Amino acid sequence: MGEHALRRPARGTAQGGRLISSRLLAHALSTALAPAAPAAPAAAAAAGVPAAQSVAQGAAPATAIGQPNSVAMAFFFLFIAITLGITYWAAKRTRTTEHFYAAGRTVSPVQNGFALAGDYMSAASFLGIAGLVSTTGFDGLIYSTGWLVGWPVVLFLIAEPLRNLGKYTFADVVAVRLRQTPVRLAALLGTLSTVLFYLIAQMVGAGTLIRLMFGLSYEMAVTIVGAAMIAYVLFGGMLATTWVQIVKAGLLLGGAATLALLVLAKFGMNPVALFAAASAKYGDAVLAPGSLVSVPLDTISLGMALMFGTAGLPHILMRFYTVRDAKAARTSVFYATGLIGFFYLLTFVLGFGAMVFVGPDAIRAIDKGGNMAAPLLAEFLGGTPFLGFIAAVAFATILAVVAGLTLSGAAALSHDLWTSVIRGGHPRSGEELRVARVATFVLGVVAVLLGIAFKGQNVAFMVGLAFAIAASANFPALVLSIFWRRCTTHGAVASMVTGTVATLVLIGLSPVIQVDILHHPGAWFPLKNPAVLTMPGSFLIGIVVSLLTSDARAMAEYDGHVREMIEGARAH
Amino acid sequence: MSYHELHHRRWRIAIALTLAVAAVYFGFIALIAFQKELMGTLLTRGLSIGILLGALVIVLSWLLTWGYVRWANTHYDARLEELRKEGD
Numbered sequence: 001m002g003e004h005a006l007r008r009p010a011r012g013t014a015q016g017g018r019l020i021s022s023r024l025l026a027h028a029l030s031t032a033l034a035p036a037a038p039a040a041p042a043a044a045a046a047a048g049v050p051a052a053q054s055v056a057q058g059a060a061p062a063t064a065i066g067q068p069n070s071v072a073m074a075f076f077f078l079f080i081a082i083t084l085g086i087t088y089w090a091a092k093r094t095r096t097t098e099h100f101y102a103a104g105r106t107v108s109p110v111q112n113g114f115a116l117a118g119d120y121m122s123a124a125s126f127l128g129i130a131g132l133v134s135t136t137g138f139d140g141l142i143y144s145t146g147w148l149v150g151w152p153v154v155l156f157l158i159a160e161p162l163r164n165l166g167k168y169t170f171a172d173v174v175a176v177r178l179r180q181t182p183v184r185l186a187a188l189l190g191t192l193s194t195v196l197f198y199l200i201a202q203m204v205g206a207g208t209l210i211r212l213m214f215g216l217s218y219e220m221a222v223t224i225v226g227a228a229m230i231a232y233v234l235f236g237g238m239l240a241t242t243w244v245q246i247v248k249a250g251l252l253l254g255g256a257a258t259l260a261l262l263v264l265a266k267f268g269m270n271p272v273a274l275f276a277a278a279s280a281k282y283g284d285a286v287l288a289p290g291s292l293v294s295v296p297l298d299t300i301s302l303g304m305a306l307m308f309g310t311a312g313l314p315h316i317l318m319r320f321y322t323v324r325d326a327k328a329a330r331t332s333v334f335y336a337t338g339l340i341g342f343f344y345l346l347t348f349v350l351g352f353g354a355m356v357f358v359g360p361d362a363i364r365a366i367d368k369g370g371n372m373a374a375p376l377l378a379e380f381l382g383g384t385p386f387l388g389f390i391a392a393v394a395f396a397t398i399l400a401v402v403a404g405l406t407l408s409g410a411a412a413l414s415h416d417l418w419t420s421v422i423r424g425g426h427p428r429s430g431e432e433l434r435v436a437r438v439a440t441f442v443l444g445v446v447a448v449l450l451g452i453a454f455k456g457q458n459v460a461f462m463v464g465l466a467f468a469i470a471a472s473a474n475f476p477a478l479v480l481s482i483f484w485r486r487c488t489t490h491g492a493v494a495s496m497v498t499g500t501v502a503t504l505v506l507i508g509l510s511p512v513i514q515v516d517i518l519h520h521p522g523a524w525f526p527l528k529n530p531a532v533l534t535m536p537g538s539f540l541i542g543i544v545v546s547l548l549t550s551d552a553r554a555m556a557e558y559d560g561h562v563r564e565m566i567e568g569a570r571a572h
Numbered sequence: 573m574s575y576h577e578l579h580h581r582r583w584r585i586a587i588a589l590t591l592a593v594a595a596v597y598f599g600f601i602a603l604i605a606f607q608k609e610l611m612g613t614l615l616t617r618g619l620s621i622g623i624l625l626g627a628l629v630i631v632l633s634w635l636l637t638w639g640y641v642r643w644a645n646t647h648y649d650a651r652l653e654e655l656r657k658e659g660d
Binding site for chain 1: 575578579583585586587589590594596597598600602604608611612614617618619622626627630631634637638641644649655656
């Protein structure tokens with residue numbers, strides 16, 4: 001790294017580090033951030049190196065990060081104790097499938113708003129974006145905006161019809177007028193692909209994050225996350241999962257807001273004064289776009305995955321069944337959007353705060369991807385105890401996200417596959433709940449095993465992949481089946497299957513697999529995220545196949561469908 | 573008003589608002605991609621047009637959800653209530 005890079009945040013030289021960061025903390029960001037050209041030799045060499053080696057101890061500033069931190073441990077075990085207490089309380093109230101999947105539909109709009117925010121705000125948001133802003137300035141903020149814009153789409157197009165037409169899963173909605181078996185199986189493919197890729201990314205992120213922060217072994221960390229998550233979901237179902245999300249969202253928002261207040265207190269509570277201090281130290285370039293959007297189509301493609309994928313994430317969609325009615329679903333998205341938007345505005349302050357107080361070079365010395373920027377800032381402003389608190393919050397964040405994912409995967413397996421397909425919609429008494437619990441346990445164990453299997457692998461692309469599948473496989477089929485009279489079983493199934501398969505194939509042919517992981521000199525498909533093709537493509541295929549086939553029942557039932565979408569007949 | 577008319581009214585508003593969010597966000601990305609200098613222009617010390625617009629994208633997204641919820645809670649729910657009364 002040259003003089004230039006030492007004095008100010010360098011954009012070009014950071015790219016190798018960004019690839020390394022992807023193993024340290026799984027997030028979608030680096031998917032788009034990795035260089036558009038074939039990967040730098042340093043990045044390629046790093047792909048097989050254990051994460052710990054990228055932590056340059058010698059160059060690091062004095063920090064307690066990576067040391068066993070008793071405050072972090074205390075906060076973390078407190079969180080586990082409280083959430084297990086909640087689970088015990090919830091377990092006594094979880095007797096039926098409606099309780100297990102939908103918390104008895106008793107969650108209030110404010111509670112669901114917090115729980116949606118808890119399900120959505122991952123460690124990538126908190127650590128990844130703060131890190132990107134602290135090392136690249138303005139470029140990192142592009143992601144702060146991208147992660148929010150999916151929520152208005154959820155509200156406008158999906159939340160209310162979903163609540164009124166479905167029962168537990170999004171496949172309920174697609175299958176309302178169509179033939180059950182093919183639709184449920186195709187939806188299962190999309191759901192499980194989304195859930196598994198998202199889970200792997202979170203588990204690998206959890207393992208590395210916890211090792212970095214607490215000094216626990218990777219396998220131990222992944223197993224603890226898996227065990228806690230299985231306990232929440234298995235015993236407490238949706239009620240426990242909801243409250244874990246609420247506690248986590250409160251902790252994350254409270255922690256980030258406190259950190260931001262401590263930063264702003266040094267600048268007369270004026271964020272612009274903070275940005276001015278950053279530009280005085282590192283030049284006006286930190287306030288301007290850099291090299292991030294060098295391939296606009298790549299950024300637009302990731303943007304489409306984020307914008308329309310949010311409305312296709314199974315664990316987010318499932319949350320709308322936990323509230324009383326469509327109006328409550330509507331209100332809960334409004335609260336969630338406010339909370340998430342507020343959180344992303346805080347990342348502006350956290351990122352530039354870390355840039356000013358800790359410095360990009362010191363941040364990269366601890367972790368080349370910058371993921372430790374927020375914890376380092378916490379340590380600078382509040383000492384080891386605050387660092388411990390923030391570390392525990394980051395852990396709680398991952399734990400809550402995996403619990404929501406596992407529950408939605410288990411619901412798809414038990415409700416869509418077992419009850420609707422295998423039992424033809426007529427399960428034996430109590431059977432669906434038992435199957436849901438077995439599925440939870442199996443998915444939890446699979447998540448731990450996959451987390452361990454992918455240790456040290458570059459899994460950053462998997463979050464982007466999960467969003468791309470959600471945007472291409474789940475979202476178009478949902479919109480077509482809800483709003484289009486002419487939509488047929490064949491059309492919906494073709495759209496879901498094509499969306500999943502095309503996304504997987506194009507990711508396989510893209511630079512993130514071909515160049516970053518397989519070290520080939522080039523890739524057949526130029527974009528890192530395929531959503532710009534696969535999302536419109538899935539719509540097109542759904543429409544064309546629907547027009548070529550006919551589904552008399554689906555057409556005939558559309559009038560009742562519209563009424564049900566508005567009235568929510570099925571819900572009561 | 574029938575269920576279909578109410579459905580169509582909501583659908584038109586939903587699509588218009590979705591397009592508005594998409595225009596705001598992809599417009600922001602397009603400015604970053606093609607108007608780098610403009611986005612880097614300082615309005616005052618410490619505040620570039622890019623940072624201001626980035627914050628505005630977040631605030632606008634939230635305001636659009638607010639606008640929709642306000643419309644739905646008043647107009648949409650009132651029409652729905654009328655429909656239910658007619659049905660009785």
